[in-house]
Each structure stands twice: as structure tokens, then as C-alpha cells.
Amino acid sequence: MASTTTSSSPMILTYFEFAGPAEPVRWALAMTGQPWEDKRISFAEFPALKPGLPNGQVPILEVGGKVLPQSGAQLRYVGKLAGLYPEDALEAAFADAAVDAVGDSHMKLVPTIQEKDKAKQAEMREKLATDFLPTWLGNLEKALAAAGGSYFAGGKLSIGDIAVVARLVWLKDGSLDGIPATIVDEYPLLSALVERVKAEPKIVAYHEKRSEISTK
Ligand SMILES: N[C@@H](CCC(=O)N[C@@H](CS)C(=O)NCC(=O)O)C(=O)O
DSSP, X not given: OOOOOOOSSOEEEEEESXXXXXXXXXXXXXXXXXXXXXXXXXXXXXXXXXXXXXXXOSOEEEETTEEEOOHHXXXXXXXXXXXXXXXXXXXXXXXXXHHHHHHHHHHHHHHHHHOOXXXXXHHHHHXXXXXXXXXXXXXXXXXXXXXXXXXXXXXXXXXXXXXXXXXXXXXXXXXXXXXXXXXXXXXXXXXXXXXXXXXXXXXXXXXXXXXXXHTO
């Protein structure tokens, strides 16, 4: 574990009810093994919060009374606490590259989430599913192969794997209408990585807790 300034009070991550850029941070928080609060807000609650947010956006991570914006910074910080950020500078950069690739997909997905016209949204999603996503997935598959096939950086689990897998699970779970749930299936290394990361005991415990909450 990195020796990093932290606080004794539990960290609080605030985001909407869906995965988005917060999900890798949630998984990394789960991997710390420490208590943390998974604060989920509705779209209706957001406008009242927005003026008080550092960049007018979520996710935010509250750490000992300080408010940290930007999911990438949050993921790196929590990843260091959880032992998920490589010590070696070059391996850390490869983990960052995988995180940044997920950011590229965020830029493409967000306009389709914001589109209110369902027919237009379906058209945008179809274009994503046949154009951007296969190239993006193919590039990730190649990067994983180049790193040895099991993990994106340093031969062990890092924030790069967490970020990619959290995004792939979102694509695969069918919640984004128009993105086929089978879209990752033809990429064997990525598919195996999804299973490997989902089987991490602290990630399993996080998902069990979420399903208890969502059935209440
Ligand atoms: N670069 C930021 C982007 C965050 C972002 O795009 N947040 C969106 C939700 S996914 C948001 O708060 N949108 C509301 C708004 O901008 O008013 C990050 O990675 O945290």
C-alpha cells in the first residue's frame, strides 16, 4: 500500500445511480477494504448541487472534508491507497493509458446518453456499435496482448484493468439500449479479463451489496 495522506472518516463518492465514470472509482474504493459511502443522487437532485461542485459536475470524492473532482484523479488517488497503481513509472503510465482509453469511450457515449430523441439515440448507438466500439475494443485487445495478456500494466491488477472492466461490464449489461450485450464476446483476452476482475473477492462483495440494496 502507498503511504499517502488520508483521513480517518470514510470517503464519500457522489454520482448518479448508473455506472458512468464513477464505477471504476467505486470498484477501487471497494478494493481498499476500508469503509466508504456510495452516495447516489437522482437527476432531479443534481441542479441544486451543481453550483457548489468544483467543476459543476459529478463524480466528486470527499476526503476528510476536501472535495476532489475528476474521476481520473479520484481513481489514481484511491488506486494508490488500494495498491492498484504500479510503483514503476512506465507501468503506471500503461495503467493510465488504459484509464485514458476508457475516457475516450466516455466522450463518445455521453452525447448518446444526453440525446432525448429515442430514434436519434438509436441511430447514434448503432453507429457506435458498428464503428467506434469495434475499433476501440480491438485496440484494447491488442494493448492487453502486448502487456502479456492477463493485465494491462505491471503483470498484476491495476486501475487500468478496473477502469476497462467496469466499462466493459456496463456495455455488456444491456442497460445502454442499442449496444448489443454480446459486443465484447469476440475479444477473448478482454472477456477473460472481465471474468478475472469480477472474481476478485472485494469486487464480488461490492456487487453482492449492490444487489441487496437494489432489491430493497
Ligand atoms: N472529466 C469529468 C467528467 C465528468 C462528467 O462528465 N460528469 C457528468 C456526468 S457523466 C456531469 O456531471 N454532467 C452534468 C453537467 O455537466 O452539468 C470526470 O471524469 O469526472
